Amino acid sequence: MNLCKMEIRDSKGEKAIVDLPGPTLTFQDIRYVVRESRGPCRKKAPEKDILKNVSGIMKTGLNAIMGATGSGKTSLLDVIAGRKDPRGLRTGQILVDNKIVTSELRLMSAYVVQDDILMGTLTVRENLLFSANLRLPRQQYSDSDKEKKVKNIIEQLGLEDCAHTKIGTEFLRGVSGGERKRCSIGMELITSPSLLFLDEPTTGLDSNTANSIMGLLHRLSRTGKTIIFSIHQPRYSIFRLFDHLTLLHKGEMVYAGPANKAIQYFHGLGYECEPFNNPADFFLDITNGETSSSVPTEKSLAELYRDSQYCTEVTEELKQNNPTDYNILATKATPCYVTSFFYQLRIVCWRTLLNLARNPQTSYAQIMLNIVFAVLVGLIYFQLSHTIPEALQNRNGAFFFLIINMVFANLSAVELFINERALFLHENAGGYYRTSVYFLSKVFVDLVPNRIVPIVIFSAIAYYMMGLKPAFTAFLCFSLTLSMVSLAAVSLAFLASASVSSFAMANIFIALPFVFMMVFGGFLVNLNSMLSWLSWLQWISIFKYGLDAVTINELTGQVFYGNGTIITGDMYLQILGMDYSTWGFWQNHVALLGIILVCMTLAYIQLRRINRWK
Numbered sequence: 083m084n085l086c087k088m089e090i091r092d093s094k095g096e097k098a099i100v101d102l103p104g105p106t107l108t109f110q111d112i113r114y115v116v117r118e119s120r121g122p123c124r125k126k127a128p129e130k131d132i133l134k135n136v137s138g139i140m141k142t143g144l145n146a147i148m149g150a151t152g153s154g155k156t157s158l159l160d161v162i163a164g165r166k167d168p169r170g171l172r173t174g175q176i177l178v179d180n181k182i183v184t185s186e187l188r189l190m191s192a193y194v195v196q197d198d199i200l201m202g203t204l205t206v207r208e209n210l211l212f213s214a215n216l217r218l219p220r221q222q223y224s225d226s227d228k229e230k231k232v233k234n235i236i237e238q239l240g241l242e243d244c245a246h247t248k249i250g251t252e253f254l255r256g257v258s259g260g261e262r263k264r265c266s267i268g269m270e271l272i273t274s275p276s277l278l279f280l281d282e283p284t285t286g287l288d289s290n291t292a293n294s295i296m297g298l299l300h301r302l303s304r305t306g307k308t309i310i311f312s313i314h315q316p317r318y319s320i321f322r323l324f325d326h327l328t329l330l331h332k333g334e335m336v337y338a339g340p341a342n343k344a345i346q347y348f349h350g351l352g353y354e355c356e357p358f359n360n361p362a363d364f365f366l367d368i369t370n371g372e373t374s375s376s377v378p379t380e381k382s383l384a385e386l387y388r389d390s391q392y393c394t395e396v397t398e399e400l401k402q403n404n405p406t407d408y409n410i411l412a413t414k415a416t417p418c419y420v421t422s423f424f425y426q427l428r429i430v431c432w433r434t435l436l437n438l439a440r441n442p443q444t445s446y447a448q449i450m451l452n453i454v455f456a457v458l459v460g461l462i463y464f465q466l467s468h469t470i471p472e473a474l475q476n477r478n479g480a481f482f483f484l485i486i487n488m489v490f491a492n493l494s495a496v497e498l499f500i501n502e503r504a505l506f507l508h509e510n511a512g513g514y515y516r517t518s519v520y521f522l523s524k525v526f527v528d529l530v531p532n533r534i535v536p537i538v539i540f541s542a543i544a545y546y547m548m549g550l551k552p553a554f555t556a557f558l559c560f561s562l563t564l565s566m567v568s569l570a571a572v573s574l575a576f577l578a579s580a581s582v583s584s585f586a587m588a589n590i591f592i593a594l595p596f597v598f599m600m601v602f603g604g605f606l607v608n609l610n611s612m613l614s615w616l617s618w619l620q621w622i623s624i625f626k627y628g629l630d631a632v633t634i635n636e637l638t639g640q641v642f643y644g645n646g647t648i649i650t651g652d653m654y655l656q657i658l659g660m661d662y663s664t665w666g667f668w669q670n671h672v673a674l675l676g677i678i679l680v681c682m683t684l685a686y687i688q689l690r691r692i693n694r695w696k
């Protein structure tokens with residue numbers, strides 16, 4: 083990369099000196115196709131060209147990609163930023179400073195997505211510090227260096243007034259749209275990228291805020307950055323900041339060259355921009371066919387551009403490049419992490435905890451639900467007697483009720499990986515942290531406050547209200563069994579959550595196995611006499627293991643009597659055909675642990691398998 087001072091001209095033709103020229107990005111002959119999804123026959127769907135052999139050169143300064151909706155702006159931006167699925171790239175190469183894009187080169191670039199993806203419960207400063215902690219190498223940056231860097235970025239982006247304001251969530255009013263966008267840009271500026279991609283940075287903002295965001299990008303570009311962005315319909319005050327303009331129509335280039343020469347170019351083709359008309363609107367009118375040329379021609383705008391001096395210049399310049407590799411996007415972008423696994427785990431766990439503490443509704447609801455159910459069960463089965471037959475019947479009923487509650491009360495766990503899916507994908511692709519770090523942080527932080535604590539409270543209330551076996555070890559075993567049943571249900575919910583992207587699908591995915599497990603848990607159906615061909619399902623039933631364990635725990639060593647009959651708990655268990663030996667009791671826990679481990683592992687694999695490409 084060239085490190086000398088460089089002179090560039092903006093669209094008003096004004097000279098600007100930049101200290102440290104950013105990288106030059108070149109792309110040549112990009113043909114990108116997609117298959118339009120048609121349900122299960124996806125493979126047979128025809129390919130659709132969304133970029134048709136486009137080439138270009140983008141240098142230091144503001145490089146705008148414009149076009150009508152559906153023209154391929156975002157697709158071009160994503161392809162050149164290496165964000166689009168490489169399987170769609172049929173031909174083409176993308177070079178940065180005439181070199182293929184390696185992970186090192188990737189580190190010097192950053193991508194700001196259209197929908198600002200930030201942690202809403204954290205303040206602007208905390209979000210920026212999170213990015214700094216994970217994306218700046220600890221060997222080179224001490225904690226105070228990171229703080230300084232964040233402070234500088236806050237000043238640079240004019241975020242001082244809202245630095246300590248939370249970003250905001252759907253329930254919490256936070257910073258304004260413009261401040262959010264600035265914060266998103268700041269998250270990427272932390273690594274001091276010299277190449278910055280932005281997808282429609284002004285969409286959804288009012289015109290003044292859009293103006294100030296583009297003013298900010300303009301200032302940044304003057305510090306030697308190559309800024310490439312797609313933009314829809316900028317007002318004139320924004321358009322005049324552009325250095326380079328790429329105009330697309332139906333996946334083809336209709337102009338690529340200095341932004342301030344575009345009017346002249348179209349004038350040469352017979353298109354007249356009326357006085358006071360915004361050039362950006364004028365160009366879109368041309369591509370949409372709403373303005374006609376005074377020079378009749380059979381050629382399309384794309385063909386006219388290919389015949390133009392601008393296209394020839396680009397082709398000539400590209401010919402001089404000698405790439406060392408071809409089709410670089412075909413190599414999968416492996417994120418490069420600058421911090422260790424344990425450091426990432428610490429930082430991500432801390433953020434997850436902070437998020438939980440500032441958004442404690444789910445935890446409170448979980449604790450309240452467990453207290454209410456515990457009192458309800460305690461009242462219904464208050465101080466169970468030892469007279470038969472009700473002693474055994476009530477105990478069976480109570481345990482079934484308890485296990486059902488343990489399983490179904492954890493349905494809320496399906497939201498775990500769905501809620502923050504966009505945030506996780508964005509941060510994971512941006513090299514913030516490993517998938518395993520995110521998975522473990524969510525699991526730890528969800529399990530303890532939302533699952534374990536409420537169950538301990540539940541067990542203590544229900545156990546003593548029901549007057550079950552008084553031995554303290556029996557209470558501990560009871561509590562452990564309920565916890566493991568709950569964790570097994572939670573891990574199945576995690577698997578559902580990591581496998582699909584919507585709550586509706588996750589609910590279906592989780593409800594079916596729960597219902598099957600309940601039916602084949604051994605309480606509702608005697609599997610030996612009915613549905614014996616399906617009886618194998620009991621071996622994967624959380625209900626069966628939970629029910630067996632609490633029943634054995636309660637009945638062994640107890641004596642029940644009535645009408646002159648005495649029956650011991652052991653005899654009753656024998657009649658039921660349950661193995662009530664020590665191993666017979668603990669084998670249920672081993673099976674539950676097996677279900678937990680298998681579901682957790684599969685959930686992690688599913689998280690890794692999520693498609694990161696756009």
Ligand SMILES: Nc1ncnc2c1ncn2[C@@H]1O[C@H](COP(=O)(O)OP(=O)(O)OP(=O)(O)O)[C@@H](O)[C@H]1O
Pocket residue numbers: 116117118119132149150151152153154155156157158312314696
């Ligand atoms: N993954 C995909 N599957 C199917 N079609 C796609 C895919 N990606 C892009 N397209 C199609 O390619 C065309 C260009 O899309 P793209 O999002 O790049 O357009 P755009 O100019 O950015 O539009 P907008 O301004 O509306 O965002 C559209 O017709 C779009 O439907």
